[in-house]
Amino acid sequence: MRRIWHTLNAQSVASRLFLSAAFWSATILIVAGLGLSALNARSAESSFDGELNVYVKALVANVAISEETRANAQPVIAPQFELAFSGWYWQITRLDAEPPEIRTSRSLFGSQLAKFEGLKSDHGVTSGYIVGPGEKPLRMLQREIDAGEEGRFLIQVAANAEVIQGQIENFEYALAATFLLLAVALIGSTALAVRYGLRPLRQLRRGVASIRRGEAERIAGEFPEDVAPLAEEINLLLDSNREVVERARTQVGNLAHALKTPLSVIVNEAESGHPKFAEKVREQAGVMTRQVSFYLDRARAAARASSASASTEFRPVVDGLVRTFEKVYRDRELAFEIDLIDSVRFRGESQDLNDLVGNLLDNAGKWAKAQVRIAAEREPDSGARAFFIARIDDDGPGLDPAARDAALERGRRLDESRPGSGLGLSIVVDLAAAYGGSLTLEDSPLGGLRASLRLPCF
DSSP states (O other): OHHHHHHHHTSOHHHHHHHHHHHHHHHHHHHHHHHHHHHHHHHHHHHHHHHHHHHHHHHHHHHTSOHHHHHHOOOOOOGGGTSTTOSEEEEEEETTSSSOEEEEOGGGTTOOOOOOOSOOOBTTEEEEEEEOGGGOEEEEEEEEEEOGGGOEEEEEEEEETHHHHHHHHHHHHHHHHHHHHHHHHHHHHHHHHHHHHTHHHHHHHHHHHHHHTTSOSSOOSOOOTTTHHHHHHHHHHHHHHHHHHHHHHHHHHHHHHHHHHHHHHHHHHHHHTOTTHHHHHHHHHHHHHHHHHHHHHHHHHHHHHTOSSOOEEHHHHHHHHHHHHHHHTTTTTOEEEEEEOSOOEESSOHHHHHHHHHHHHHHHHHHOSSEEEEEEEEOOOOSSSEEEEEEEEEOSOOOOHHHHHHHTSTTOOSOTTSOSOSOHHHHHHHHHHHTTOEEEEEEOTTSSEEEEEEEEEO
């Protein structure tokens, strides 16, 4: 059983859809066929009983005449009752006589009909099957009547049940042939529907194969609305992977360039035989260690940014950072105001969100006079990916528009009087870009600088 289940699970989607549709179509047709067959059998029996009931009424009318007339006249209700063993029989039994008086049709030819015992009657008429002369099955109706002074009589009329069985069999053969043709048509239409319905998936598979072979960079073509999001997500994943590879190449190049100068210093010091060579080596080794750590952090951040499953609530991260910076800038009595209209979830790691918002809050706190405000709202729908914008405002001196681009450069410090390394804003720029977002600097309504951080969200 487990092997069969494993085999079924290994089937393709097309096979599963086809087998499922074929199974349920066959089941429905079988159930419908059995139901129609049963209804037809009941209808055939009811129609046959109606014909027999006509003869029962004719015999009831005969019983109603006087006893002398009955003794001198044999009821003739149809020619088939006059032929021996014709399959059509009647029998009248007087129940209040001892022994019971029995009159039969000539077709019984000395035989007698059995009596129903224990069957329910419908308005005094009981119907069912018995075995008649020649061991042939008969369909019989019997009715008991009370003629008053004339006595109590049991009237029975029977006919060959093979007539009913023949009608039922003919109907079942026709029904089976019709349903068989219908099953073939349903299975054929199911196969065509499955093939047509899964054509976009085959097109998607060919597109992915073309990318794997290097024949294309993206999945092209039009897809139905339920497959188009999958194709778009694959294209976004491909774009993200290309961005990761490109960023990795850039970081490797930057690392090589950053290590080139310390290595040149070490080589020159070694060739010159300077007495403080060991101290210079330690100094330059520290520089290289910091450079390696920096670019490794950038590579890890880029790898985390490519993950599509990470999700971080924005509000808890902001609350934690605000509590921290309120303690850091307690002496200056800075007021940190949180104004989050929408509940958003950042599509990324909480550590990266801490770095992004933390650097901006730290920068705002350094320059603010008395107030820092952070607000966030979802961006209007702009396509396949959703974004939100976090705005950090301060009431500091602000920044000249011409100097804003320079402030975003790595290591660039516009004011040496404030603590810092000049790496904060550049880290935010690089990390936001890794997630497909951005950082822009603008004038703040508070009078200082506004940092607008655009990041993906759910």
